[in-house]
Amino acid sequence: MPLPEKMPLALIEDDEIVRQATSQWLQLDGHQVLEFADGESALNQLPPDFPGIIISDVRLPDIDGMALLPRLLERHPEIPVILITGHGDVDMAVKALRDGAFDFVEKPFDPARLLQTVARALETRRSQTAQQDRHAYLAQAEGLEKVLIGRSEAMVRLRQQLLKVAAIDTNVIIYGETGCGKELVAHCLHQFSTRNQREFVPINCAAIPENLFESELFGHEAGAFTGAVKRRVGKLEYADQGTLFLDEVESMPLNMQVKVLRALQENTVERVGGNRPIHIDLRVIAAAKEDLHHHPEFRQDLFYRLNVAQLYLPPLAERSEDILLLFDHYTHQVNPDTRLPSPSDQQALMRYPWPGNVRELKNIATRFALDPSLTVGEILASRPNLTTEPSSATLPLAIQVQNFERKVIHECLQRHHGSIIDALEELDLPRRTLNQKMQKYGLSRSDYT
Structure with a gap:
């Protein structure tokens, strides 16, 4: 819900002259003021969802401010309440602060002092209202919106594009800075695709030592090299019928790029030390921090194989x-x-x-x-x-x-x-x-x- 530009102020003051003068100062400062001559009137007429703040004199004819405060806070737990006190009421006002009052202003008060206190209270109220609005959004969010959180235009557009791309069984490149959530987006592409009942297999290309890369992606047969005591299924084979996520794909060694390209073109893999081609059917989602099209160490033929669809994740500074x-x-x-x-x-x-x-x-x-x-x-x-x-x-x-x-x-x-x-x-x-x-x-x- 949109936040009101001008929040109303409820002014509770039994002295009509003081009430009118105070209301006039507040209105001249651009505020909408609701006036009440006693506490009971305010309690009865202010709605439970009153969006503004309350200013109340401590000395009132029907109920004093100290008794009124807990009743106001019971009905409006988060609302800032400013108390106006006489000189002899300062100790009482300090107690009121401990009981939940926002602040107090001594009589006779400088209008500028009151306006400063009001400005702080309104800022607090706006923060509360904005947070309530955010919590309401988070509570009501469902589906993709509950995972890829954001109301910015960039996030709304990303969710729309993701759902379209997820429905098309094709390879995708996700671009975004470190920490933007590229793996989360890749996982969402998998969850909203027709492959969501099969494996989502993530692999970070920058985290694998070059001498282990081929075995990690393609697997190996027992005895293929020292330490290969039993057969191992590689990531490409394990992702069959599902989704393979290649994070930081720009870090993939050049010699491996050729082998991955061939596997994707022919839909087959061969384990290290093996001779039998194994058929695979998978979707590849790649993630990169920089443009692969102009990357000097990334094969353009592999780029075109992966770059069937693109998604761009905006940095947090852009949203x-x-x-x-x-x-x-x-x-x-x-x-x-x-x-x-x-x-x-x-x-x-x-x-x-x-x-x-x-x-x-x-x-x-x-x-x-x-x-x-x-x-x-x-x-x-x-x-x-x-x-x-x-x-x-x-x-x-x-x-x-x-x-x-x-x-x-x-x-x-x-x-x-x-x-x-x-x-x-x-x-x-x-x-x-x-x-x-x-x-x-x-x-x-x-x-x-």
């Missing part, structure tokens, strides 16, 4: 709208209760260039799901500084600062086992500031006690 969707999918696989990535986490995910593509994203998502103390920025910053991967310096300065600040507060709370008083003394912060930062970074005292 950025799928990044958060895939991140949610992989974190949920590891831990269904994984915390919501914060706005800064999401910014870090969207800014990172993903040289390792989906494989790298899965690794980051797994670490995020397994260690609640880490932010995405910290995980990315801790990765090896290889020439193919950027260091933390590629992250915006603001995110690096936030990551460092969160780490300092997290480690302080760990040392003091969640004691706020001890943390305040060590960090030399006002209590209100520490509470705001803990709320901002998703840190809860209960996680450390």
Whole structure:
């Protein structure tokens, strides 16, 4: 479902003059405001799927904000609730933060301060709503869409092309960068083909020593060479009636390319040390990182034999709208209760260039799901500084600062086992500031006690 560009704000304030003035400030800032003079009216009139945020005074005629808060959160568990408090209500408001309030603003308040808090709450709400939308998509996905996940135009087109190619019993070349999921696509071609009841046989051409390549593909007879104590069926023969997947096919030695070409042309193989041709009927799917047509060490006659159909897998950087969707999918696989990535986490995910593509994203998502103390920025910053991967310096300065600040507060709370008083003394912060930062970074005292 598309996300609303402007989320509504529910304003609960019994003082009509204050309510009207506050509503006017919010409307001038471009917000749609729903006004309520008391808590019960808001509870009765706000729908369960209210898509916005709630701003409520603590002092109300029928029910005070402290009693209203749990009732609001019971009906709207994820909704950000901002409390407006008088000076004497600050301790009460701090307690409300522990009970689930998003933040509080003291009276008399600067409109700019309120608008900043509202902006943060709306950003959090948008993140929640977007994640709910992504989870709904993942839950409803079926068939090929459940395996090749993505709503980007590139992924929609890939799924359409794959189903067409799968139905035609012909050889295919899959192009894509490392980590894009070429073997997964090859497996889908097999599963959606008429050969899906027979074997899918993958072989990585770059991982086989050259002196073992022929035996691996064609098999051998007993006694064919030293160590060949019994007959072995090769990959081509084993894939008979099914699908052979040649990953990193550009790494296949030239002398083997000739033999593979002949086997595909004649539909026969001969085991090493044998004389009897064995008939095979298989479909070959090859995967490569570079264009085989212009590869200096790849035979053009073999290229034309394989290149009956082509599929191109876009790198993750070319389908950025799928990044958060895939991140949610992989974190949920590891831990269904994984915390919501914060706005800064999401910014870090969207800014990172993903040289390792989906494989790298899965690794980051797994670490995020397994260690609640880490932010995405910290995980990315801790990765090896290889020439193919950027260091933390590629992250915006603001995110690096936030990551460092969160780490300092997290480690302080760990040392003091969640004691706020001890943390305040060590960090030399006002209590209100520490509470705001803990709320901002998703840190809860209960996680450390």
